[in-house]
Amino acid sequence: MRGVYLPGGRRVDVREVPEPQPGSGEVVLAVRASTICGSDLRAIYREHRGEGPEAYQDVIAGHEPCGQVLAVGPEVERVRVGDRVVVHHISGCGQCDECRRGYQISCTSPRRQAYGWQRDGGHAEHLLARERDLLPLPDPLTFLDGACVACGFATAYEALCRVALAGGEQVLVTGLGPVGLAAGMLASAMGSPWVVGTDPSPERRALARDLGAVDVAVEGDEDELGDLLGDGAEVTVECSGAGAAQLTALRHTRRHGRCALIGEGGTLTVDVSEVLIHRQLTVHGSWVAPTWRMAELLERLARWDLHPERVVTHRFPLTEAARAYEVADAGTAGKVGIVMAE
Known part of the structure; x- marks a missing residue:
């Protein structure tokens, strides 16, 4: 064979x-x-x-x-x-x-x-x-x-379960490769009415929209995400493994919200007090x-x-x-x- x-x-x-x-x-x-x-x-x-x-x-x-x-x-x-x-x-x-x-x-x-x-x-x-x-x-x-x-898909599902996604909650997905597409599709199936995705690739943003994996796909500009999500999404899922996207996910998690990091790799530098402690976030590292x-x-x-x-x-x-x-x-x-x- x-x-x-x-x-x-x-x-x-x-x-x-x-x-x-x-x-x-x-x-x-x-x-x-x-x-x-x-x-x-x-x-x-x-x-x-x-x-x-x-x-x-x-x-x-x-x-x-x-x-x-x-x-x-x-x-x-x-x-x-x-x-x-x-x-x-x-x-x-x-x-x-x-x-x-x-x-x-x-x-x-x-x-x-x-x-x-x-x-x-x-x-x-x-x-x-x-x-x-x-x-x-x-x-x-x-x-x-x-x-x-x-x-x-199992990796994305585990992450959404770890953050205890509830129906009616907004979701932000950073990184719209195959795992990000899975996270968006599953978030919708689990009751999220509004899924926003970010990716630097226009091809992947277009694919995510065409598949209905996200409601809106943007490059990831901070101001644009602020306009879309206001105070942030209750749940964020980081799928790219890139440090900049990891920080974007954390910054756009709503106060008392939950973030799952599942993209392998990346180096994250974050102001712990400003981004995590003062906003009282729960952050999960989720692996498969x-x-x-x-x-x-x-x-x-x-x-x-x-x-x-x-x-x-x-x-x-x-x-x-x-x-x-x-x-x-x-x-x-x-x-x-x-x-x-x-």
């Missing part, structure tokens, strides 16, 4: 690799869709970051896979051949306190592995996964919907989502008839993975997917 590797320096290799065989507690998936995440671009595609167990280990890339069970190994009890599943992309030890709470992303064991980083990921025809990392994909959702949930929250989101997406694949602007076959990464890296598109079957 074929698998995609990221050797750094904005290169993509498609290699012939052996077919995986399931061991105890493992299954083999026929991958149907595997989307590209901004962290893949930042930390692997452009350069190899990380040291020791956190580093990319020259495995098949792609940590947002969705597919169908093709084969099961011994002691697999919950899934069956033919099941449609989403892969929670962090495989934790299952024993530490974080794993017991469902937060495999924060697993403290050296045995923690991320699909596409330390173990083979979804940019391949078949994927070897642990049964415990699989979540059922509801029938109304497509495989591409599931791939979008595997990281991006626990397994139970991802399962909850999948159920609610089906109930809301909300399809995450709407944010996918470009779809490529596995053989065109290099082009898929080029498009994603340009920073003007929505979500980019590698699609084997829909």
